[in-house]
Amino acid sequence: MMKLEAIVARFPDLEVAELTAWVELGWVRPAREAADWQFDGVDQARVGLIYDLRRRLGVQEDTVPMVLSLLDQVYALRATLKAVGAAIDRQPAEVRDAVRAALTEADAP
Incomplete structure (x- = not known):
């Protein structure tokens, strides 16, 4: 944990x-x-992200x-997909294979 001045x-x-x-908004x-x-660590990363958006990428405040x-x-979405992947990994081999086959079919042109 860090205080405002340290950030x-x-x-x-x-x-x-x-x-x-930024906090008030x-x-x-x-x-x-x-x-x-x-x-905390998530807050610090978010400050860094906002800083980059504003300073390095020039994103306007209203955007x-x-x-x-x-x-x-x-x-x-990434967290949800990770949870879905973990749930699939816990399934029997035939279920995992069926999911893999369905995903392969979905990717086919």
């Missing part, structure tokens, strides 16, 4: 006010501990929520 220090031109705005959701925000929403959907 800001990791990025050359990120100001406390800007990161505070709901783009980052750190835990609140007394008067301080505590940023950031849409980009974050789409990325959140991609991450959720």
